[in-house]
Amino acid sequence: MAGWLLSHWGGEDEAERRAITLMAIAPDADGIFVLGPAAWREWHRTFSHNIFWAALIPLAALLFLKKGRRLALLPFLYISIASHYLLDVFVTGWWGLAPLWPLSRWEFLMSDYIPEDVMKYYIQIGLFIALLIPTFYFIRTRGRSPLEVFGRRVDRFFLRFIALPWREYCTVCGGRAFYRCDECGATLCGRHRSFIGFLKISCKDRHGEKSQRSGES
Numbered sequence: 001m002a003g004w005l006l007s008h009w010g011g012e013d014e015a016e017r018r019a020i021t022l023m024a025i026a027p028d029a030d031g032i033f034v035l036g037p038a039a040w041r042e043w044h045r046t047f048s049h050n051i052f053w054a055a056l057i058p059l060a061a062l063l064f065l066k067k068g069r070r071l072a073l074l075p076f077l078y079i080s081i082a083s084h085y086l087l088d089v090f091v092t093g094w095w096g097l098a099p100l101w102p103l104s105r106w107e108f109l110m111s112d113y114i115p116e117d118v119m120k121y122y123i124q125i126g127l128f129i130a131l132l133i134p135t136f137y138f139i140r141t142r143g144r145s146p147l148e149v150f151g152r153r154v155d156r157f158f159l160r161f162i163a164l165p166w167r168e169y170c171t172v173c174g175g176r177a178f179y180r181c182d183e184c185g186a187t188l189c190g191r192h193r194s195f196i197g198f199l200k201i202s203c204k205d206r207h208g209e210k211s212q213r214s215g216e217s
Contacts, residue, residue: 001131002087003080004146008138010076016069019061021149023080026057027088049088050101054081075200090114091124157199172203 003024004017011017031044047053058077062070088097092109100106111119139145139159148155160180168177170189177187179201188204196202 001146002083002163004149005131005134005138006076006080008081010073012069013153016065016073018149019065019073020076020080022145023058023061023077024084024147026081027084029051045088045095045097045217046101047087049097049099051099054085056079057081087127090119091127093119153199157201 003021006024007017007020008137010020027048028044030046030048031040047120048057052106058074058081061077062074065073089108089110093114094116096107096109098105098107107116114123135146145155145158161178164180164187165176165178168180168187169175169176170192171186172192173189175189175191177189179188179190179193180186180187181193181203182196182200183202188201188203192204193201194204
């Protein structure tokens with residue numbers, strides 16, 4: 001959430017917001033691309049949790065951004081990736097961070113300075129609330145969520161699913177609506193919707209034949 005929130009100050013469009021948000025996720029590459037719990041324990045917080053990765057990845061990201069915007073975006077990319085390490089230190093500080101890996105296996109432990117229970121029950125909860133409040137504010141005012149990093153369709157589907165049941169009803173049966181037809185805009189419950197593509201919704205009754213033809217094509 002921290003990277004996504006930061007992207008609203010640094011990013012002018014969806015691509016720039018995505019780049020800034022991904023920078024805050026990038027350090028977890030050493031936890032995502034390893035297989036098995038043993039390998040995860042061995043490699044997480046190693047090759048992408050150090051100063052070398054933090055220095056190079058934002059520079060690499062510039063290659064995918066507009067030339068005229070690269071210099072303006074670079075500080076936000078660095079702040080975003082730094083926010084990940086900072087949160088790691090204070091939220092899970094009993095798990096060491098090796099900033100000089102692979103040159104050194106020395107680990108910094110915030111738990112040497114702050115009790116583990118304080119981090120678990122006070123800092124974790126406090127930071128979560130501090131990030132959650134502005135996140136909901138931007139969801140409400142900007143009509144987008146952190147899931148926009150995965151694409152507009154994913155973001156739209158998520159926002160409709162969590163928002164519609166509070167205020168809309170199925171136009172077919174009157175039950176709570178969790179979906180909106182992408183063809184006619186009708187609000188639908190789970191029984192009266194069908195998928196006609198990746199997270200694309202259609203009315204079962206109104207567009208059934210049309211939806212089936214679209215799916216076959």
